[in-house]
Amino acid sequence: MKTFKPFILSFSILLAIACSSSDPSNNDSGSDNTDNNDPTPTDSWLIPVGDVEDGGPGKDGIPSIENPMFNLASETTMDDDELVVGIKIGNTIRAYPHFILDYHEIVNDIIDSEDISISYCPLTGTAFAWESSVEGGIESHFGVSGLLYNTNLILYDRETDSNWSQMRLQCVNGDLIGDYPEIYPVIETNWGTWKNMYPDSEVLNTQTGFDKPYGNYPYGAYKTDHDLFLFVPSPLNPALPNKQRVFTIIDDDKAKVYKFSDFVNGNAVIDNFNGQNYLVIGNENIITAFEVNGIFNQLDYSFAFNNSDVFFTDNEGNSWSVFGKVIDGPRMGQKLNSPVNVTSMWFATAAFYPNPQIYID
Numbered sequence: 001m002k003t004f005k006p007f008i009l010s011f012s013i014l015l016a017i018a019c020s021s022s023d024p025s026n027n028d029s030g031s032d033n034t035d036n037n038d039p040t041p042t043d044s045w046l047i048p049v050g051d052v053e054d055g056g057p058g059k060d061g062i063p064s065i066e067n068p069m070f071n072l073a074s075e076t077t078m079d080d081d082e083l084v085v086g087i088k089i090g091n092t093i094r095a096y097p098h099f100i101l102d103y104h105e106i107v108n109d110i111i112d113s114e115d116i117s118i119s120y121c122p123l124t125g126t127a128f129a130w131e132s133s134v135e136g137g138i139e140s141h142f143g144v145s146g147l148l149y150n151t152n153l154i155l156y157d158r159e160t161d162s163n164w165s166q167m168r169l170q171c172v173n174g175d176l177i178g179d180y181p182e183i184y185p186v187i188e189t190n191w192g193t194w195k196n197m198y199p200d201s202e203v204l205n206t207q208t209g210f211d212k213p214y215g216n217y218p219y220g221a222y223k224t225d226h227d228l229f230l231f232v233p234s235p236l237n238p239a240l241p242n243k244q245r246v247f248t249i250i251d252d253d254k255a256k257v258y259k260f261s262d263f264v265n266g267n268a269v270i271d272n273f274n275g276q277n278y279l280v281i282g283n284e285n286i287i288t289a290f291e292v293n294g295i296f297n298q299l300d301y302s303f304a305f306n307n308s309d310v311f312f313t314d315n316e317g318n319s320w321s322v323f324g325k326v327i328d329g330p331r332m333g334q335k336l337n338s339p340v341n342v343t344s345m346w347f348a349t350a351a352f353y354p355n356p357q358i359y360i361d
Helices: 011-020 191-197 348-352
Strands: 052-054 071-072 081-087 092-095 106-111 116-123 128-132 141-148 152-157 163-165 169-172 187-190 202-204 244-253 255-258 267-273 278-285 286-291 302-305 311-316 326-328 340-345
Touching: 081 116, 081 128, 092 106, 092 191, 106 141, 116 152, 128 340, 141 163, 152 326, 152 340, 152 348, 187 191, 187 286, 244 278, 244 286, 244 348, 255 267, 255 348, 267 302, 278 302, 340 348
Parallel strands: 092 202
Antiparallel strands: 052 141, 071 202, 081 092, 081 187, 106 116, 116 128, 141 152, 152 163, 163 169, 244 255, 244 340, 267 278, 278 286, 302 311
């Protein structure tokens, strides 16, 4: 039987574990930390089991947030350049700051009556929103398994104890192997952009039930040192600096990457990838994308964000939100579909979707 690669006890990793360990008196994750992460001989995995890393803190050692608490944007004090993960479902608009997610990685939430799990992997800079249910629509919150693949978060669902690869967007081990999660669009941007776009947004606060040094990044120089890895992914692609933040459209096993440097001061492009036309739009702080088909492929779009909920406009006189819905104009209420997409560190996209295309402006 193959075993997981040993955890390397460098100073940086020890620091990460110390900052990520849970307070046992407050751990309401629904699981103890005694589970053995090693696979049994009968385990079946969709990924090479020898490449699955034991991250160190153990199962639920990085505690998910089960009962999130929120402040209004007007009540929130945060530097404008702090990154947040934003979501809008129905009439509910919420933001989840990275500096809290760094210590929890998963928030199990209820948004407009929908059970949603927000997952964020600080080692790859990737965030997704999943429906908190498994096979047959059974509600099941997710937890942090303590395992990594290509240095990326592996979640587990508490209903079946199956393991889910965040960046692969698939259950890779357990009773639900091969299943895919239901994805909701999220936006990653800085707080200054989000609060101007949605001043009535709710914001996850630090009343998590855990005593963490929120605001102190737990991984040292990891985000800025392109050669520093706690666990080395494969393959590494030298086309861009490893830790460069990029926007990625994912289509099955293929991906296309857009650099934030190509969107400085605002840009809107119609681009074709894998047989589908996309509107890719944003600036140096935020990029998103939408499928454009039929009449929507014939419109001229312009980036138009000016500290309001209007993100872009078109030549018909429609004003669109960052989630692709017409909020004013002749097509009021119409909506564009979002492709599967993520903002990530370059190395993560290149490891999970080898040889991704890179958009050239």
